[in-house]
Amino acid sequence: MRIKLAAIPLAVTLPLSLAACSGSSADDASSDDAIQVGFLAPAPRNDGGFTQYALAGVEKAVEAGGMELTSIVDNAAESQEQIEGLQTLAANNDIVVADGAVLNKAVAVVAPKYPDTHFILVASDLEEYAENVSSVTVAVGLDALVAGAVASMRSESKKIGMIAGPEVPSSTAWYYGMKQGAAIENPQTEVFQAYTNDYNDVGKAKQAAEAMIANGADQLLSDLDSGSEGIYQAAGAAEGIEVYNVFALHCDENPNIVGSGVVSWSDVLESTVTEAAADELPAGAISFGLKSGALSFQFCEGKASEEEIALVEDITGRISDGSITPEEGVLLPRPSYDFEQR
Amino acid sequence: MTPPSAAALRALGLRLLTQLAVALVTLLMAALILLAIGVSPTVAADAFWAGTFGSPTNAGTTLTQAVPLFLVALGWIVTDKAGRLQVGFPGQVVIGGCAAAAVGLQCENVPAPLAVMLCAAAGMLGGALWAGIVAWLWASRGVLEIVSSLLLNLVAIQVLAWLVRGPLQGSLDQQPQSADFPESTRWPAFPSVPGLTLSYDVLLMPVLAVGLIVVLSRTSFGFSLRASGGNVTAARWQGIDPVRTGVRAIALSGAFAGLAGAALLFAGSAPWLSEGFEAGIGFNGIAVALLARNSPVGAMFTAVVFASLNVGGTSLQSLLDVPSTLTSVLQGAVIVLVLVAAAVAVRRRSTTPPEPAPAPAEPSGRVTAAAGQGA
Structure with a gap:
């Protein structure tokens, strides 16, 4: 018993002694002149998708010089936690990147309290205009339109599907875009949609994909991050199922992958953070479209026929010249205040 | 009002000691995890205090x-x-x-x-x-x-x-x-x-x-x-x-x-x-x-x-930049430690010999056993 009691103060003093020997993270050298950048996301920083690419863009901007990425808060899934995280970041940084559609209200609460901090809200808009907030969105529905046309052309059953995480506009835009694109290629093509409510849940994604395959879909688009693995597994267990990714090409992850509606979040964040650091990023909403180069549909090597490549070029060209007008739901809802289309 | 018995005071002391032990072990775990990821526990303690009770604003958030x-x-x-x-x-x-x-x-x-x-x-x-x-x-x-x-x-x-x-x-x-x-x-x-x-x-x-x-x-x-x-x-x-x-x-x-x-x-x-x-x-x-x-x-x-x-x-x-999962780990650790402490307390109770019953005041008096229910 005495030994056990003696172990308690030992246990307490041990970490304190070790602490004296360890370095301090807060003491890490940081340039006083550098512009301080903080990053907050509701998802994990290594989600293999949206958050990871956005963070990579911020890091690229920081590496270019004159900036320092001081803090990363990830997994902030709940509103209260998001507000606390944003407040701490805003108090210690010049630029705060709020990387997620669900962060709009939290930014609306925090931004007015820190007028000297520039907030970059990614993939969402505010309900009201805020002087120190720039919201950055990407017109993913335009990419989805091309993907839908390609999937429709490749489909034998003329049934294609889209599986996403939460049912938010940035995800539903993929569905509506695919639906319009498929209809352009073949009006008979059916488009299914399913939402797992979690971008990283492999099990739910697999179940959703299996259900779609059972209903005849043979082309599946995954608007998921690490949850895409579930779709790969379902596709691998069936015959003739092809998969499309979003954001980036993942051709080496699975042989069933045909291509991707590439959205270069990395480039978008790199340019916006750089502009914000130079005090050149306007407040209000900015949407990146096909013209900006942030969006493109790309095939995996050797997967596309000449006819399919021609289809992609045709649809992309017609969207760019305005002869294809996005239908309702394809573009994200536009705010009533200043809006810049790039 | 009847003053608390020695047994009740002992039980209260044991309860407080258990909670203190749980808190200490949790702190120890936190310190070790922080050291493992290269963060000084003292610096972390400063940041933790600043975020929770370091200002009236943060204290208000914590209490709310x-x-x-x-x-x-x-x-x-x-x-x-x-x-x-x-x-x-x-x-x-x-x-x-x-x-x-x-x-x-x-x-x-x-x-x-x-x-x-x-x-x-x-x-x-x-x-x-x-x-x-x-x-x-x-x-x-x-x-x-x-x-x-x-x-x-x-x-x-x-x-x-x-x-x-x-x-x-x-x-x-x-x-x-x-x-x-x-x-x-x-x-x-x-x-x-x-x-x-x-x-x-x-x-x-x-x-x-x-x-x-x-x-x-x-x-x-x-x-x-x-x-x-x-x-x-x-x-x-x-x-x-x-x-x-x-x-x-x-x-x-x-x-x-x-x-x-x-x-x-x-x-x-x-x-x-x-x-x-x-x-x-x-x-x-x-x-x-x-x-x-x-x-x-x-x-x-x-x-x-x-x-x-x-x-x-x-x-x-x-x-x-301490991972947010640390909080979940510590909360889980608290739950496990509380359960372990409860199990230890039950075992201790079952192995402790009962105190001798007090001698009856009168030769004809009856000995009554009070079955206490822990609060």
């Missing part, structure tokens, strides 16, 4: 976040006293919050005091009705309350997902969130605390703790709860209906959880309904009660401990 945890803990204590084991607090928090939000969104032109009361009442009613399903299934169909309450949590989450995309969706950009609640429905905060982070609902903690103690120890309802939880047969012999008492206890615990849901929405700094607003309060509230050994007064303090873990965890991540 403790209230929902405490309310759920009270719900657990009530059902535990009645001998029932329901774990549907996450669902009851969610449904209570949804009910309060549904009412709050309609209170645009209602005077503030009335709007606040209406929202609180709606939250309690929502939580109680959701828990009432558990009670009804148990009382009339014999469904184990632990099973039905656990499964109803999943249903509640889906109900919330539907509401924020359907009837209660209010955001212009179609996010799964409601509109902001009207100003009149927001629970008032102490004006002296910068940022208005300290809601007046912290006053509920001492009031409800004392109230529950009085109800449990001084009222017939409290006696029926304790009797039903202690010995069903004995309770029946005393004319108590354990089923009816159990139903009331489950509904009351649901009301506490529902009020916690309303507090999360209307006393916090995020005045809107969104998916995930429950934020683990339902299960963490159970841990709060367990760490407090089911004492309402103790739950006030353990709720503050858990709230500081939540708030401090965000601060650690923001300032030192």
